[in-house]
Amino acid sequence: MPQETIQLVVTRFHPDHDPVPRFQTYTVPLHEDWVVLDALNYIKDTQDGTLSYRWSCRMGICGSCGMNVNGTPRLTCATFLREYAPGPIRVEPLANFPIIRDLVVDITDFMEKLPRVQPWLVRQDETPLTGGEYRQTPGEMERYHQFSLCINCMLCYAACPVYGLHPEFIGPAALALAHRYNLDSRDQGRAARQAEVYSEEGIWECTFVGQCSVVCPKKVDPAGAIQQEKVSAALDWLKSVVWPWGNR
Amino acid sequence: MAHASRSEPFWWSLFAAGGVVAAFLVPIHVLLEGIVGPLGGPTPAADYDRMHAWLASPFTRVYLFVLISLPLFHWAHRFRFTLADLGLSRFGAWLAVLCYGAAIVGTALAAWLLITAP
Incomplete structure (x- = not known):
């Protein structure tokens, strides 16, 4: 045959x-x-x-x-x-x-955007090496684990119509990674990431089309990560209105 | 240097709240008052007098205000981004004024009607 x-x-x-x-x-x-x-x-x-x-x-x-x-x-x-x-x-x-x-x-655009959201552990008080590792419970690890599985394959950027129309959008993978570190119990960098992540080009550009999560081969769910960051940002905003003299 | 937006969390919060109302409350309301009542079911929309009596309660008016106002802001936010995606993003500020302005006018109108209705 x-x-x-x-x-x-x-x-x-x-x-x-x-x-x-x-x-x-x-x-x-x-x-x-x-x-x-x-x-x-x-x-x-x-x-x-x-x-x-x-x-x-x-x-x-x-x-x-x-x-x-x-x-x-x-x-x-x-x-x-x-x-x-x-x-x-x-x-x-x-x-x-x-x-x-x-x-x-050419993924230069992504490579330039990625460090802007500081996708690494940011510490205010760096413990010396002799102090040992930053310890974490399995439950604390579980909170961000799904969002840490990104392999930077760029499928989500290719699927995102918002990124196609507005190239200044920071985009799904970078924002999902920012969310991953914001959720990490060892991290203290959420405030430092806010300027980029909560900017007009950050989470607010996303219109929740959700195609990024559909095509993600690692089931990272960047769309979910971005919506969760929107809720956090909205709560921050509400706190700043009802408690303007609070520590922000 | 990028900076965290001060206005977007406000509009998005109204959009999100409006989405919850539009998804959960509006279909139930339409079913009960738009279909079940007119078909003779046991809801206030069965006849004018019952509807009028129902509207007399301040709780009903608050409920109707929420039912009308929040979905307007849901629409406004969604429509603003739809227009931007259709290629009008260079009119960004005007789109916001137009869409949220319409929702604010609709909200004011609803408030006025609900306050002044006998």
């Missing part, structure tokens, strides 16, 4: 030759256990060595192989060809980011 095949329609863009991105169609074997990334590796190895894309771990940890598959942001290492049989499958770079080449996007 002849080998079953499936077509991949892949975005190609070379900044020196192409005025705009174009599509190129490749035919690959449709193996039951092949993911889209396997197909791209097959194309690069046997058909077209010039195809560029990012990947590393092949197991949903590194977060580098995110692409728009049939219009939906997916990790291509976790997206089986058979889901889309008989095809064709459209493979495009992640939406909302500038394309560097083919399927490789």
Whole structure:
């Protein structure tokens, strides 16, 4: 019996030759256990060595192989060809980011925004190393654990229509990470993060479309994180109105 | 340098409260007073006299005020962001004035009617 095949329609863009991105169609074997990334590796190895894309771990940890598959942001290492049989499958770079080449996007914007929300433990009183570690109960860890699973794959930014329309929006992953540290019992940096997180470009830009949480491969739920921060910010505001001389 | 917004938490709080009212209270109210009552069910909307007697209570008026006002602010906030997403974000301040202004006018009108109704 002849080998079953499936077509991949892949975005190609070379900044020196192409005025705009174009599509190129490749035919690959449709193996039951092949993911889209396997197909791209097959194309690069046997058909077209010039195809560029990012990947590393092949197991949903590194977060580098995110692409728009049939219009939906997916990790291509976790997206089986058979889901889309008989095809064709459209493979495009992640939406909302500038394309560097083919399927490789420029995430400089995110890299610039991420440190602005200070996604690390901020301490007012730094304990010396001899004082030992900052201890935490399993319950305290549970509060932020879900939000700490982000792998910075950028699927949420590609899915977010608000980020697409308003690029100044800090965005789902960075805000979810800010929330993760705000919830951490060892952290004392919530006030220091407020200027960025509670700004117009921060949580208030989000209109709770929720697509970020739908596409998140790690079930981080950035949309939920942002809504929880909105509640905290609203309570802060209420406190500042009824108790303006309070310690803020 | 970014700074925490002072106005957004206020409008968002009204939006959130209005969302709760719109999601939980409005459908029940529409069902009881808009469908069950007119069909002859045991609610004040069954006839004019009962409706009028129901409205005499100050609790009813407060309830109706909440039912009308908060969803207006829910609408205003949602509509402001919808207009911004449709490409009007350069008129940001005007959108806010227009949307929240309409909700404030609606709220004032509701308050006036509920206070002055016999």
